[in-house]
Amino acid sequence: MAHIGGAFDERIALTITQESGGGGATSWRVSHDIEGQDAVEDVDDTSYDWWADQMQQFSGDNVYKMPVDQHELMALVAPRALLETGNTEYYLLSNGSNYVAARATQKIYRTLGIGDRFGFYIDGNHGHCATLPAENAPIQAYVDRFLLGQSDTNTDVEVYPNPADTTDYGYPIVVADGGYAYYFPKLDYSRGTAWWGSNDPQFPDNWNTGGTLQASLSNQPTFHPDNTPGLLSQGGWGESGLAVNPGDTLQAGYQFLLGGHHPAATVSLVGGANTDITVDVSCHYGTSYSLTIPLAPQSYTIPTDADSWMPSSTPSSRVFQGTASAPSGESPCVGGHVTNAYFTSMGGPTASAGHGNPGGPGFLTSDVTDPLLVRFQVVDSTSGRGTGFGPPVAIQWHPLRSANTVNQNPIAAP
Secondary structure, eight states: OHHHHHHHOTTOSEEEEOSOOBTTTBOHHHHHHHSOTTTSOOTTTSOTTTSOGGGGGGOGGGGGGOSOOHHHHHHTTTTSEEEEEEETTOGGGOHHHHHHHHHHHHHHHHHTTOGGGEEEEEEOSSOTTOOOHHHHHHHHHHHHHHTTOOTTSOOOOEEOOOTTSSSOOOOSOOOTTSOOBOOGGGOOGGGGTTTTTTTOOOOOSOOSSSSOEEEEEOSOOEEOTTOTTOOSOSOOSSTTSOEEOTTOEEEEEEEEEEOSSOOOEEEEEOOSTTEEEEEEEEOGGGOEEEEEEEOOOEEEEEOTTOOSOBSOOSGGGOOOOEEEEOOOSSSOOTTEEEEEEEEEEOOOOOTTOOTTOOSSOSEEESOOSSOEEEEEEEEETTTTEEEOOOOOEEOOOOOOBOTTSOOSSOSSOO
16 A cells, blocks of 8 residues: 555655565566465455455466556656565565566666666565664665755665675575575566567566576467478467367477486476466457466486487477367357467475475476476367477576575475
8 A cells, every 4th residue: 555655646755665565566477476376465365355356357377467567556656766675584475576576666767767766675584564773774865865855865775685695684585384495696587577668578488596497489380290391370479370269179298408418317397286388369359368288297318418309309209298178168269369378387386386386496307517498389289280399498507595505406306
């Protein structure tokens, strides 16, 4: 409510929101993406005493269809001043999402040439809505400048947990069930904003760190598996892309390649509740739906120095690890076609399993030295048509920090 008051009341010169959680400084999309289901306040788990019931249509995977997100609410405060905080002691507050949304808001303020009028301060090791002594100075600076008119104060504030910083900001975040913590210095906060200014709202890949994956297909021509040249249309997605009729069977398959001169290795997809390929289907008359193709856990053995895609690199013997059927109920999708597809693998099952569970890597490998490339495709086996493979995504092996500082880049599920 402080954010909303600051956004819509022009009389407010300074807005300070403390540990606002869901609906405040956290992005609904990002909370769904990287947090454990039922572990933070997201669209599924917020109190609808606070929000209009219409928002519930964006629960689950539909959160990506929400027309706005919280960085835009924060940006509505501009050109007036805004300082927001987080608290890593409370996982419910979705501090990683807070950080990503704060960076997006910071980019807006800086684009407007007023970057020193927005700040964020995400620390920990204190009670809810309390502060550490280190936080007093930036709060006082905002009050001095924007309420008392002292123009010589420094209000360029961007504090987040960083083990390289000797100040105790509450690193690491410890998940109650022992899942790994965020590694803020390597969290790819620009993933959702890199396209700004391009008129091409596509999310780049390599989201998160340490074996997690979120890859996307975009502008892929359709093909027929039995046609070696491969291409039926160069039109990409849309009406000339992959058609999906009610009751069709969709298959999804992924491949991987271990680059470099490498030893024999084992690569495993953790699978389970947090690993799937989601296909967005657009219908005539303006309706749409998302179809989820689950992927089960699976392990593969890669011989020494093998330099071909696994488990199969030939068009005649494609491997599909997941299958789902397009709905054909009372209101089938007429004239359906795929608009995008996403491959998400965000970690193994834990007590707070969810689409964006922070429980560990989605891919495990015994060789974390050489790059692991992953790509995927979707095929309508009923019509025989499908997408091409998307561009390969390099799995990032940045350090993970568990609650007890072990299991960094593990080669087996915790």
